[in-house]
Amino acid sequence: MTDRFNDVKNVKNNIQKRKIMLLALLIVMIIAAGLASWWYYSLRGTQNTDDAYVMGNQITVSSQIAGSVVTVHYTDTDLVHQGEVLVTLDDSDEKLSYSKAAGYLANVVRTVKQVYIADEEYSANIQQANIALQQAHADYQRRVQLRGSAAISKEDLQHAKDAVSSSKAALDVATQKYRGNRALIQGDSLEKQPEILQASEALREAWIALQRTKIRSPATGYIAQRNVQVGETLSAGQPLLSIVPASQIWIDANFKETQLSGVRIGQKVQVVTDLYGNDVIFDGKVDGISMGTGGAFSLLRAQNATGNWIKVVQRLPVRITLDAGQVAEHPLRIGLSANVTLKEGDESGQSLASTQRIKPAYHSSALVIDMSPVNSEITRIIHANAK
Numbered sequence: 001m002t003d004r005f006n007d008v009k010n011v012k013n014n015i016q017k018r019k020i021m022l023l024a025l026l027i028v029m030i031i032a033a034g035l036a037s038w039w040y041y042s043l044r045g046t047q048n049t050d051d052a053y054v055m056g057n058q059i060t061v062s063s064q065i066a067g068s069v070v071t072v073h074y075t076d077t078d079l080v081h082q083g084e085v086l087v088t089l090d091d092s093d094e095k096l097s098y099s100k101a102a103g104y105l106a107n108v109v110r111t112v113k114q115v116y117i118a119d120e121e122y123s124a125n126i127q128q129a130n131i132a133l134q135q136a137h138a139d140y141q142r143r144v145q146l147r148g149s150a151a152i153s154k155e156d157l158q159h160a161k162d163a164v165s166s167s168k169a170a171l172d173v174a175t176q177k178y179r180g181n182r183a184l185i186q187g188d189s190l191e192k193q194p195e196i197l198q199a200s201e202a203l204r205e206a207w208i209a210l211q212r213t214k215i216r217s218p219a220t221g222y223i224a225q226r227n228v229q230v231g232e233t234l235s236a237g238q239p240l241l242s243i244v245p246a247s248q249i250w251i252d253a254n255f256k257e258t259q260l261s262g263v264r265i266g267q268k269v270q271v272v273t274d275l276y277g278n279d280v281i282f283d284g285k286v287d288g289i290s291m292g293t294g295g296a297f298s299l300l301r302a303q304n305a306t307g308n309w310i311k312v313v314q315r316l317p318v319r320i321t322l323d324a325g326q327v328a329e330h331p332l333r334i335g336l337s338a339n340v341t342l343k344e345g346d347e348s349g350q351s352l353a354s355t356q357r358i359k360p361a362y363h364s365s366a367l368v369i370d371m372s373p374v375n376s377e378i379t380r381i382i383h384a385n386a387k
Helices: 004-045 092-145 153-184 195-211 324-329 370-385
Strands: 046-056 060-062 067-072 085-089 214-217 221-224 239-244 250-254 266-274 281-289 315-322 338-345
Touching: 085 092, 085 239, 092 195, 092 370, 195 370, 250 266, 266 315, 281 324, 315 324
Parallel strands: none
Antiparallel strands: 046 250, 046 338, 060 239, 067 085, 085 214, 221 239, 250 315, 266 281, 266 338, 281 315
8 A cells, every 4th residue: 555655646646747847848949949039139239348449539639839928828637619719828929910011011102103103104294205306397297398309408407307217206205104114014004913912921921820720620629748847938839728619529439359250330239338328228329340450551560471360350440429318418528448249130221432522520720710801901901002
């Protein structure tokens, strides 16, 4: 009886174990199916890299002229807007040069005006010489009619003839002087004369130099790497500080060359930065793929042709643009680390750009100097001295 009870108990235990094993197998199968589905729909065709960094434009501002620093208006981390004055230089020399150029232009205008006045004088001399010639010719003709009579001598007739020749010569001299003066004018207006144009350009150059004593910001951004001090004497082209526009930010993700076969321009990317962590996931897209690895553009390239060559998997920078609204809400800084996840699902794009940009990538008119004030001053000087 006891044996039969034990047999029944063993059978029940075996059945229980089989149920547990089947249940465990079913759970494993469900987990495997879930993992397979997750891989198929989420991880398949996905490339990841933590070798990614925030990049952006760093605008180096330098002085276009030599001069001494009078005022530094901003320092590191300050926000500046496009066109605002960053550094002011002493403008004493430039003001003096501008005054000299203005005086030189006035003197040139007066000198050239004399040429126009002389033109009227030479024209009047031609008319006067022409009248004298007509009178001499008429006197000679009257004496010719009296030739052979006692009313006129042979000597008087010769004098009348010589007077005609002299009048012709005087007319020729007056005509040549007039033509010589007209060669200086060339039919141009006073403002178009070469001397005045040259003096006007000299005044414009002095005006430009005067305006460049105020060094302005070419873009809106934040000050970084300021290395200019008040009282410092600058040379032309000397770097003063950098401006980093907060809106001109992107990601350079360095993918391995073995990861790039399916990467195309326009593919969607998710970026997680170490600054914000998983709390902020930036949406981006592939904007372009670099034409060379970092080593290919380095100053000292690797000599792979040597016998000691060891193959190393290279990385190629992939430029990723971020959603502008997210960047504005969660500002990034150049050099921050990031983790990039790229989905290769859409391979309809291209690996290299096939079209040219229609619009400039970047543009700023903040450093274009308005010439209308100096042009108005040039017009005023010319009119004032041409009276």
